[in-house]
Amino acid sequence: MIALPALADQVINAAADPACLYGPIQQEILNDEAFARALAAVSSWPGYAPTPLVELAGLARQAGLARLAYKDEGARFGLGSFKALGGAYAVWQVLRRSAQAAGIAPDDADRMRLHAAGLTVCCATDGNHGRSVAWGARTFGSACVIFIHETVSEGRKAAIEAFGAQVVRTPGTYDDSVREAQRRASEEGWVVVSDTSYPGYRDIPKDVMQGYEIMAHEALAQWEARWGADSPPTHVFLQTGVGGMAAAVAAHLWRRFGAARPVIVLADPDRAACWVESLRAGHPVPVHGALDTLMAGLACGEVSELAWEILCTAADGAVAVCDEAAVALMRLLAEGVDGDPALVAGESAVAGLAACLTISPLLSGASATAFGLTPQSRVLVFGTEGATDAELYHQIVGAPVPHQPAVSQNPEPLP
Numbered sequence: 001m002i003a004l005p006a007l008a009d010q011v012i013n014a015a016a017d018p019a020c021l022y023g024p025i026q027q028e029i030l031n032d033e034a035f036a037r038a039l040a041a042v043s044s045w046p047g048y049a050p051t052p053l054v055e056l057a058g059l060a061r062q063a064g065l066a067r068l069a070y071k072d073e074g075a076r077f078g079l080g081s082f083k084a085l086g087g088a089y090a091v092w093q094v095l096r097r098s099a100q101a102a103g104i105a106p107d108d109a110d111r112m113r114l115h116a117a118g119l120t121v122c123c124a125t126d127g128n129h130g131r132s133v134a135w136g137a138r139t140f141g142s143a144c145v146i147f148i149h150e151t152v153s154e155g156r157k158a159a160i161e162a163f164g165a166q167v168v169r170t171p172g173t174y175d176d177s178v179r180e181a182q183r184r185a186s187e188e189g190w191v192v193v194s195d196t197s198y199p200g201y202r203d204i205p206k207d208v209m210q211g212y213e214i215m216a217h218e219a220l221a222q223w224e225a226r227w228g229a230d231s232p233p234t235h236v237f238l239q240t241g242v243g244g245m246a247a248a249v250a251a252h253l254w255r256r257f258g259a260a261r262p263v264i265v266l267a268d269p270d271r272a273a274c275w276v277e278s279l280r281a282g283h284p285v286p287v288h289g290a291l292d293t294l295m296a297g298l299a300c301g302e303v304s305e306l307a308w309e310i311l312c313t314a315a316d317g318a319v320a321v322c323d324e325a326a327v328a329l330m331r332l333l334a335e336g337v338d339g340d341p342a343l344v345a346g347e348s349a350v351a352g353l354a355a356c357l358t359i360s361p362l363l364s365g366a367s368a369t370a371f372g373l374t375p376q377s378r379v380l381v382f383g384t385e386g387a388t389d390a391e392l393y394h395q396i397v398g399a400p401v402p403h404q405p406a407v408s409q410n411p412e413p414l415p
Contacts, residue, residue: 008270009320011280016316030251038210053222058338064362067378074386081385086208087132093207116141120190124177126297127156134165149177155389196242197306212248233262233380237352241298243307250314266318267355269293273320294323297348325354346385353381
C-alpha cells in the first residue's frame with residue numbers, strides 16, 4: 001500500500017451550489033460561442049492533437065476508487081504543458097483584434113506580418129505560460145518580453161529565451177512580477193498577455209482561459225468514448241495557482257452537466273494556499289510571504305478575479321498539499337503503480353492527483369470524506385505539465401526524463 005503525507009489543510013466551500021445556473025456573470029467570461037472559436041483556431045494549428053487520457057487502474061485500486069483517469073499534457077504542441085493552449089491563442093487574439101482595428105483582414109498575410117512586427121507582448125510567468133506566449137509571439141512575428149520572479153529555475157528561463165523572448169528576472173514573488181509586467185507595459189506601450197486577471201484587466205485572460213477549455217473538452221470526449229456517456233466523472237480535482245485553468249475546466253463542466261456536474265475540488269500548495277483561504281473567507285484573500293513551494297507553477301498568492309467569479313460557486317472546496325506529496329506522486333507516476341503505465345509529470349502537474357489520493361477511501365483510512373469519495377467514485381485529474389525542467393525532474397525523481405517528447409524550439413508556423 002502506498003503512503004502519502006497528510007493534507008496540510010482543507011475547506012468546504014459554504015457558497016457551493018450545484019443547482020445554481022451558469023448565469024450572465026459566468027457567460028460573460030466563458031461561453032460556448034467563444035469556446036467554439038478557440039477550438040476552431042487551435043485545432044487548425046500544425047501539430048495539434050488531443051493529449052492522452054490515461055487510466056490509472058493500479059492507483060485506483062490502491063486508493064479504493066472505481067476509476068482514476070489522468071489527462072497527460074506533457075506533449076502539448078511540444079511545449080510541455082497545457083499552457084500552450086492559452087498563451088499562444090491569446091497572442092493570436094491580440095494580433096487579430098489589433099489588426100482588425102487597423103483595417104487589416106486576418107487573411108492579408110503581408111499586412112498582418114508588418115502589423116505583428118510593430119507589436120510587443122509581455123507577461124509574468126512561473127515558466128509555462130511565458131513559454132507559450134513567447135512561442136506565440138515568435139510564430140506570429142511579434143516581439144516579446146517575459147518577466148519571471150526570483151525563484152523561477154534557470155532551466156525554465158532558458159526555455160523561454162530559446163523562443164527569442166527577452167526575459168527579465170524581478171525581485172519577489174510571482175504576484176510581484178505580475179505588477180512589474182503591467183508597470184513596464186504601461187510605460188512602453190506593450191500588450192500584457194496574462195493568465196491572471198485583476199481590476200481593469202479582464203479581456204485577454206478570458207482568451208487564455210477559453211483556450212484552456214479545450215483540454216476539458218478533449219478529456220470528456222475521451223472519457224465518453226472509453227466508458228460511455230452514462231458514467232461520467234463523479235469528482236474532478238484541479239490544481240490552482242491563480243485559478244485560470246481550474247475555472248476554465250469548472251466552467252466547461254458546469255455548462256455541460258449543469259446541476260449534475262461532478263464534485264470539483266481545488267488543490268493548492270500549502271505554501272501558497274490562496275484558494276483555501278479565499279473559499280474559507282468567502283472572498284478573495286491574498287496570501288503573503290515567499291510562497292516558496294516546489295510546485296513553482298502554482299506559487300501564486302492572489303486569485304484571479306475572473307476565476308473567482310466562476311469558482312466561488314462552482315468549487316465544492318479546496319485542499320492544501322505539501323511539497324512532499326508532490327515529490328511522492330512524481331516518483332509513483334514515473335515508476336507506474338500496480339501495472340499502470342509510467343508517466344512523466346512535472347512538479348505542478350500532480351497537486352490535484354495528490355489531493356485526491358490523500359483523501360481517498362483506502363489511503364485516508366476512512367470510508368468517506370468531506371468530499372464524498374467512495375469506492376464507487378470515478379475521478380478525473382489533469383496532469384498539466386511534463387518535465388518542463390529536465391534537470392530538476394532528474395533531481396526529484398532520481399532518474400532522467402525517459403522518452404519525453406522534446407520541447408520544440410522550432411515549431412511549425414501557425415496559420
